Amino acid sequence: MKEFLVQPLRDALQSLGTAAEIQFEKPADEKFGDLSTNVAMQLARDLKKNPRQIAADIVSKLVLDKSVVEKVGVAGAGFINFYFAKGASLVAAKEILLKGATYGEGTVGAGQRAIVEYVSANPTGPLTVGRGRGAVLGDTIANLLAAQGYAVTREYYFNNAGRQMRILADSVRMRYLELCGDEVSYPEDYYQGDYIKDIARNIFETQGASLRYSQELTLFKETAEAEIFESIKQTLARLGIAHDAFFNENTLYEIGESGTSRLDDVISRLREKGYIEEREGAVWFKTSLLGKKKVEDKIEIGVDTVLVKSTGEPSYRLPDIAYHINKFARDFDLMVNVFGADHIDEYPDVLRALKVLGYDETKVKVAINQFVTTTVNGEVVKMSTRKGNADTLDALIDDVGADATRFFFIMRNKETHLNFDLELAKKQTPDNPVFYLQYAHARISGILRLAVSEKNFVASANEYELLTSLTVKEEIDLAKILLEFPAAIERAALTLEPNRLITYLNGVAEVFHKFYHECRIIGEPDAVMKPRLYLILAARQVFQNGFKILGISAPEKM
RNA sequence: GUGCCCGUAGCUCAACCGGAUAGAGCAUCAGCCUUCUAAGCUGGAGGUUACUGGUUCGAUUCCAGUCGGGCACGCCA
16 A cells, blocks of 8 residues: 555655655554654654644645545644545455465565575484474574565584584493493483483394494494484474475585585685684684674773684584585575574674675574573473483473464564463463464354355355455454555564564454454345455465464364 | 673563554453354553663664673583
8 A cells, every 4th residue: 555655745745845765654543544654753853844734734735546545634743644445455355365375475585595594403312392492483484485485495404423422322322231231320411311211222122232342333323313313303393394405514524526625615715815813723713803802801802713623623613604605605595594592602703704705694694592491380490401301392292282382482572581381382271372363263264164054155256346345344454454464474574573473463363353243244144244254265364374374273163 | 790682561472664542362350142163352450661861853662871580601512
């Protein structure tokens, strides 16, 4: 609708001898119309005039199509409010039915390629509840970007080498030796979870005690990795999450045709630019030259970053940089990384390196999610994989179901701490927020079932026109909010904040329930019933399309 | 100690780029089912937007400081 207003407003401003960027917003209160602009207030300072007077001047010069904009008003400090003709929304509502499953899709990412990297847990143990938030967040962001026309790659970055994996393998070996009957003192800093014992048992069952006196860890490592990875994928699958690509960090260490690895290449390129220094036996990235600093005793000190430790091993930042260069080589227009707040200090180094090497680092977006605390009976449960007292994501899904799991993880802004109330999520009662939404969909489905079975209703595109005969306030309100769906998706996608979509859908559910109470459908004369049936078909479409992005089911009955 | 994030109704959270009387759900109080699902709707009560200043015609939003919580500050990942 904004398109109808922008040019007339520009013309009006021009005839007053001025110009400004024209911004619209949806007024909080419907008595202020459907859209408003604050352009008069913006101009107040330059023109040194009362904003209300400016607004009145603008309105007097406005030329608008009366069949679209019914009324224009000036209110408050100088807002210009536009009231749309009822028919305008209803005509537009036909689009929802015509577009069907594609309604709501946008073109922000048309012709562009995006990669979303999420989960990325190393295969050292089952996914925890804490990991779940990033997993669902990343998956939903990927869905939102896909809905904006991006060709999206969902990628999982992992490392199955290094110290952690050695500890994992040795943990399994220790448990295996226990099964062989050996007395072992199990180290405290080894993996404590029962899954280690399960893996050891599987090995013991197939291999017997044949590995008892071997120091070789390979079988333990490979078995553990394979089994744990399999369980991670299964857990993700329960939430409807499936990655397109798995990127193994090890490939960055491999020596290519040039005789160097990707990691070597990063260092030599940074060295050419003058950002590498070797001292104390280590290789440093001179981030101090790029603004990285810390403050000690109120004195700022530049800070460099180690890329290769004095042991000769790369620190984890080096492969991180190489990995991002790899993403650029794959020519993505947008690269989203989803990770937890504990990595908050890591990505600035990566971005600094990318910038220095001539990449457009603004294409990299980082979605950081704050931690999850779970409460059970009001008591906070802290989690750690290493200690083995973690609530696994699997157990959570068993407990509350996939829909509630997904919903709870994304219903809050990612940057706020999430309190996952296990008791609440488990409830099959109205205090559980996911039910409020799904119930609206189930109600619509129930009405449509009846319409088909008792009134022989068959939806037909040449009857969509009937929507324009709706007149009741609750009908119009519903049509209007359904039309905001594309904007809601776009906003959620651009900000990488799926919770905005939930907030929007909650609003739709609220307006629908009001409509439901005010407007009966089955049993009304055809002239009333049919337009309403098409209206709720449109509402159902919005719920279904929205639920698909959120990754939750759309139950026909509850 | 330093950096980043957060602080909004009793609880969990919204508030689109700085806009109009700060909104929902839960809990609570009062109503609404012979009629499409009462997992719903209507109404009431509930707020110094942590605090103090600043910028602005206008601040929950931006800036500075204070207090409180989380995370990170390693040649760990």
